[in-house]
Amino acid sequence: MSKSTKNAQTTNTWISWNKNIKHTYKNLIKVSNEEEMMDAVANNVSLRVFGNRFSSADIHAGTPTLIDVSNYDKIVNINKETKEVTVQAGASLEKVINTVQACGWCIPCLPDINKITIGGALATATHGTNGFILSKYVSKFRMVMADGSIKEFTEQDPEIDAIRVSLGLLGVYSEITFKCEDNYRLHIKEAPMKDADWTAKLDGFLQTYDFVRILWLPHTNHGYVILGTKVDKEFTFKEKSAPKYYKNRRKVSQKLYKYTHKYPSFTSIANKILYFLFFTAKQEHAGSLYDATVTKKRGATMELAEWTVAYSKFQDLFKDLKAMLEDKTNKAYVHVPMDVRFLKKDNAWLSYAADEDVVTVGCVCRNSPKADDYEAFEKVEEVFLKYGGKPHWAKRFKATYSDFEKLYTKWNDFGTLRSKLDPTNKFLNGYLTKLFVK
Numbered sequence: 001m002s003k004s005t006k007n008a009q010t011t012n013t014w015i016s017w018n019k020n021i022k023h024t025y026k027n028l029i030k031v032s033n034e035e036e037m038m039d040a041v042a043n044n045v046s047l048r049v050f051g052n053r054f055s056s057a058d059i060h061a062g063t064p065t066l067i068d069v070s071n072y073d074k075i076v077n078i079n080k081e082t083k084e085v086t087v088q089a090g091a092s093l094e095k096v097i098n099t100v101q102a103c104g105w106c107i108p109c110l111p112d113i114n115k116i117t118i119g120g121a122l123a124t125a126t127h128g129t130n131g132f133i134l135s136k137y138v139s140k141f142r143m144v145m146a147d148g149s150i151k152e153f154t155e156q157d158p159e160i161d162a163i164r165v166s167l168g169l170l171g172v173y174s175e176i177t178f179k180c181e182d183n184y185r186l187h188i189k190e191a192p193m194k195d196a197d198w199t200a201k202l203d204g205f206l207q208t209y210d211f212v213r214i215l216w217l218p219h220t221n222h223g224y225v226i227l228g229t230k231v232d233k234e235f236t237f238k239e240k241s242a243p244k245y246y247k248n249r250r251k252v253s254q255k256l257y258k259y260t261h262k263y264p265s266f267t268s269i270a271n272k273i274l275y276f277l278f279f280t281a282k283q284e285h286a287g288s289l290y291d292a293t294v295t296k297k298r299g300a301t302m303e304l305a306e307w308t309v310a311y312s313k314f315q316d317l318f319k320d321l322k323a324m325l326e327d328k329t330n331k332a333y334v335h336v337p338m339d340v341r342f343l344k345k346d347n348a349w350l351s352y353a354a355d356e357d358v359v360t361v362g363c364v365c366r367n368s369p370k371a372d373d374y375e376a377f378e379k380v381e382e383v384f385l386k387y388g389g390k391p392h393w394a395k396r397f398k399a400t401y402s403d404f405e406k407l408y409t410k411w412n413d414f415g416t417l418r419s420k421l422d423p424t425n426k427f428l429n430g431y432l433t434k435l436f437v438k
């Protein structure tokens with residue numbers, strides 16, 4: 001028996017973080033070193049790899065063999081001269097950032113979650129609140145290829161921009177090297193603002209501030225605007241904290257939305273209550289990007305969709321989106337907040353920002369078990385597709401191959417590379433086959 005199959009279990013059920021995706025599997029292999037990973041990939045004909053199971057899309061299981069990389073999580077190397085950190089792909093973002101910060105460095109754009117694995121984050125084009133997708137800061141990918149061999153991809157390799165967002169279809173990330181930057185301090189101010197005001201000021205915000213995020217609150221006519229400026233250690237200000245009960249926002253939201261699948265229109269009342277309770281206080285604080293802006297703990301699960309659209313189309317889209325969500329003739333009542341964030345253009349083939357600067361807009365259902373009854377997901381998707389928007393790979397959407405063919409200029413190139421690197425379709429599950437095979 002090979003080392004990796006020692007851990008294998010017989011028929012069992014794999015369940016995602018929010019319990020909305022379930023798959024039976026035959027063989028679960030928990031790897032803790034590269035040899036086990038190579039062995040598992042070489043000796044199985046159909047497999048998916050999973051990290052911490054946070055994705056809402058059906059992308060991590062659904063094959064007879066599953067490889068769990070969450071124990072493959074060591075910090076491999078810190079290079080003080082080049083400011084590079086090499087980590088195993090199962091390491092959590094939390095662990096990596098704690099290591100990076102201890103060196104006085106940062107990865108200058110971070111998502112609003114720290115419990116995800118590095119492999120899961122990179123594979124799905126996980127992006128920061130501002131700046132770029134996380135993959136932008138990777139200088140080297142060490143991967144286990146479909147035949148179980150090892151290959152390294154650096155900035156010199158023409159394929160690296162395909163590897164940066166791979167959905168686990170081109171191979172398995174083994175070790176990742178991040179190029180870090182000096183850490184910095186952000187001075188953050190948070191306050192509610194009328195929709196008409198924050199949308200009118202958006203260009204100015206993005207030119208003036210180093211950090212911009214809008215927690216948009218449909219049915220309240222407001223967004224909660226979070227603006228940050230890089231400041232030095234000597235900068236002083238008067239700290240303003242939100243009331244202590246603010247930390248219960250997610251739990252209270254879940255309670256208020258508990259029956260909105262039965263009574264969708266109650267959502268607009270719940271949103272107003274949540275606005276008055278949790279989004280009216282002005283706050284002022286400072287810290288590193290990680291300390292000041294990333295959520296460390298969540299009291300409840302959720303189901304997520306997220307869409308991106310060209311920055312140049314955002315204002316028109318926003319008017320349509322707001323009108324649709326507040327139109328009482330449909331049932332697309334959306335839970336708050338809708339997270340509005342901003343990404344710069346990059347070169348990764350399957351990045352949301354592959355061609356232009358984009359705005360990302362989150363759509364959350366706080367009652368995960370009832371996500372199938374949440375009409376907002378479908379209606380929001382309709383509006384975004386009308387504007388050429390792209391869905392987040394890790395989140396819920398219904399778009400298909402024919403939509404993606406139009407949305408991504410490198411779509412066919414990715415397909416050709418996928419067939420070359422995975423000629424037997426080892427890394428495809430049913431969901432990904434529908435998306436990636438014509």
Ligand SMILES: Cc1cc2nc3c(=O)[nH]c(=O)nc-3n(C[C@H](O)[C@H](O)[C@H](O)COP(=O)(O)OP(=O)(O)OC[C@H]3O[C@@H](n4cnc5c(N)ncnc54)[C@H](O)[C@@H]3O)c2cc1C
Nearest residue numbers: 051052053054055111112116117119120126127168173394
């Ligand atoms: C509460 C919450 C907040 C979030 N916030 C953000 C955010 O701010 N910005 C953002 O962009 N996204 C965000 N996400 C999405 C999240 O970053 C992705 O779902 C991410 O993939 C989760 O990582 P994971 O370790 O759970 O990966 P999983 O969900 O376990 O896996 C995701 C994908 O990665 C593949 N994969 C995992 N490891 C490897 C590997 N070693 N090699 C190759 N492929 C691999 C899997 O096969 C699967 O296809 C959020 C999600 C949640 C639930």
